[in-house]
Amino acid sequence: MAGRVYVVAGELSGDAHGAGLLRALRHLHPGLDIAGAGGPEMQAVGGSKVRDWVEDAAVVGLWEVLKRYHWFKAQFDEMLADFREMRPEVLLLIDYPGFNLRFADAVKTEFPETRIVYYISPQVWAWNKGRIPKMARVLDEMLCLFPFEKPIFEDAGLKTTFVGHPLVDELEAHRMAGVTVNDSLVGLFPGSREREVARLFPMMIETAKLLRAERPALCFEAPAASPKLAVMMRGMVAKARIGSLIQITDGGSHSLMQRAACGVIASGTATLEAACFGLPYCLVYKVSWPTYVAGALLIKLEHIGLVNILAGEEVVEEFIQAEAEPVSVSRAVGRFLDEPHHRARVREGLSQTAAKLGGPGAHERAAGAVDAWLRAHA
Numbered sequence: 001m002a003g004r005v006y007v008v009a010g011e012l013s014g015d016a017h018g019a020g021l022l023r024a025l026r027h028l029h030p031g032l033d034i035a036g037a038g039g040p041e042m043q044a045v046g047g048s049k050v051r052d053w054v055e056d057a058a059v060v061g062l063w064e065v066l067k068r069y070h071w072f073k074a075q076f077d078e079m080l081a082d083f084r085e086m087r088p089e090v091l092l093l094i095d096y097p098g099f100n101l102r103f104a105d106a107v108k109t110e111f112p113e114t115r116i117v118y119y120i121s122p123q124v125w126a127w128n129k130g131r132i133p134k135m136a137r138v139l140d141e142m143l144c145l146f147p148f149e150k151p152i153f154e155d156a157g158l159k160t161t162f163v164g165h166p167l168v169d170e171l172e173a174h175r176m177a178g179v180t181v182n183d184s185l186v187g188l189f190p191g192s193r194e195r196e197v198a199r200l201f202p203m204m205i206e207t208a209k210l211l212r213a214e215r216p217a218l219c220f221e222a223p224a225a226s227p228k229l230a231v232m233m234r235g236m237v238a239k240a241r242i243g244s245l246i247q248i249t250d251g252g253s254h255s256l257m258q259r260a261a262c263g264v265i266a267s268g269t270a271t272l273e274a275a276c277f278g279l280p281y282c283l284v285y286k287v288s289w290p291t292y293v294a295g296a297l298l299i300k301l302e303h304i305g306l307v308n309i310l311a312g313e314e315v316v317e318e319f320i321q322a323e324a325e326p327v328s329v330s331r332a333v334g335r336f337l338d339e340p341h342h343r344a345r346v347r348e349g350l351s352q353t354a355a356k357l358g359g360p361g362a363h364e365r366a367a368g369a370v371d372a373w374l375r376a377h378a
Contacts, residue, residue, distance in 0.1 A: 003029055003374040004088035007036035007046065008079065008103060010057040010096035012192045012225060013269040015039030017120060017166045017363075018094045022046055024367035029374065035086050037079060038094070055228065057099070072099065080106055089377040090115050090370055097122030101135065108138045115373040119143045119366055121153065121160075132156045140373065143366050146310060147356060163365040164358020167269070171276050172360070174254035184217045186333060187256045187279065188246065191266035192225035194232065199286040200266050201233055205240050206326035207264065211333060212245060218337075220246040221260070223253040262336035262343065264329055267304055271316070275307050275354045280346040282317040282332040283307075284324040307353050315349035 005025070009018040019041035026032060026045065035049035036042075037057075043050045053075065076099070083091070091107050091114055093100040104116050118135075121144040135142075136158035144150055145165040153160040188208065190201040201222070208220045224230035233248045249256070257263070257274050263281040265271050274281050283305045302308075307315050317332050319325075336343045 002031035002033060003090070003377070004033040004035075004086055005090045005092055005370065005374070006083050006086060006088040007034065007038060007042065007050070007092040007094065008096070008100055009038040009042060009094035010054060010099055012039055012054055014095040014120065015041045015054050016170060018042045018092075019045050020166050020170060020363035021092075021094075021119060021366045021370070024363045025370055028367060028371045032374075033086075033088075035082060035088070036092075037075070055226065057096075076103065076106075079103065080110075083107060083111075087111070088114065090117060090373050092370060093118045095120040095122065101131070101138070104138050115140045115377070117141045117143065117370055117373060120145055121149050132158075141369060143369055145357070145362070147358075148310075161365070161369055162358070163369070164362040165272070166362040166366075167272055167276055168357050169360050169362055171254065171273060175277075176255065176258050179258045181261055182219075182259055183261045183337075184215075184219055185256075185260045186211065186218060186220050186337075187253075187260035187263035187265075187281075188220055188222040189253060189256075189263060189265040189270050189274075189281075190222065190233070191268060191270070192229070194229065196266055196286075197229055197232060200284055200324070201236055202240075203284070203286075203324060203326055203329070204264055205236060205242065205246065207329045207333065208246055209240075209242060210326055210330040211337075214334070215337065221249060221256050222246050223249045223251055223256055225251070225253070262333055264333060267306075267318075269306075272306055272354075272357070275350040276357070278347050278350055278354075280316075280336050280343045280350070282319060282329060284329060285318070285320045286324050287321075307350065310356055311349065311353040315353055316346065 007018060009015050015038045018038050022045040034046035037051045037053050039054035040052050043052050093104060107114055116139050118139050121142050133156050136156040139158060142153045142158050142160040143163050144160060147162055150160050150162045188204045190197045190204055212218050224233050230248060230250050237246055257277040257279045263279050265274055265281045265283055267283050267285040271283055285304060305318050319329055
């Protein structure tokens with residue numbers, strides 16, 4: 001049995017998770033016809049019918065999306081046209097809720113026989129619980145990464161499977177044996193999106209300057225998530241005239257998380273990766289003020305960091321909007337450097353939280369769920 005799957009992911013993290021799921025699905029269905037939109041990793045697995053759009057699609061915030069409304073509308077219409085031509089049995093949506101839930105609604109309306117599976121559940125439990133009943137009507141199955149999400153969606157009548165977090169598998173391939181932590185190395189992780197880097201990396205540069213002024217032996221490393229961001233970050237370093245204070249690398253975030261003493265990390269998937277590798281860090285988060293104000297009205301959570309939400313308490317410090325400034329962040333990093341007991345406590349908290357992400361095999365479990373829907377159509 002072959003089958004047809006249309007898949008959509010809109011960010012680098014979704015591209016990585018989507019590629020893992022598609023690889024597992026290929027093992028079950030070697031002749032599977034795959035089309036859709038994602039990034040380079042998904043394209044490598046799915047083939048030329050999977051367009052690489054993540055560099056342009058990965059924007060954060062309501063205001064940023066509105067400014068590019070016409071571009072997103074054109075992409076939406078083009079993908080729907082591709083879907084009509086392919087008529088797949090399964091639509092597989094990976095995270096990216098702003099776009100994907102609208103796409104799911106359009107597909108369900110026009111093709112009610114198509115089964116819609118959502119991998120990496122959107123965090124509507126944080127920002128819009130009112131959307132959950134609608135999702136239950138449109139989606140056929142939710143594949144969630146965190147154990148606390150399962151009852152939230154099931155209570156609304158949506159078939160939900162906790163598959164565990166794919167990071168558990170993905171990071172094993174990057175785990176380095178016998179690595180030595182450099183007590184003088186600080187990792188700076190400004191995010192994988194251009195606007196995120198534009199808002200956060202200048203603050204990180206100033207933080208590094210403050211820390212180096214008090215601790216001359218310190219060195220800093222910042223991995224760029226893409227070649228485009230590497231050029232951007234090197235330009236910021238040159239403009240700041242800080243010489244070789246910060247080394248910009250092309251990728252290498254997983255290596256850095258294992259070598260560094262501590263880090264400063266943009267809110268997102270990288271914070272979970274750091275937890276899995278046991279890197280003590282503080283979280284930073286900045287969006288446009290209209291986006292932040294709108295979010296503050298919707299989000300009713302005590303924490304925004306995934307590690308803190310999963311733990312149910314503050315494991316890592318969070319610096320949000322105006323609080324994400326060099327003096328406060330440098331003090332938090334300084335504590336890691338100067339207080340080994342504090343660093344050890346945070347590392348232990350991260351280890352306990354990472355254990356809640358589930359065991360190995362998330363991609364295989366997710367692929368098994370998609371496989372079940374394909375076989376139901378056969």
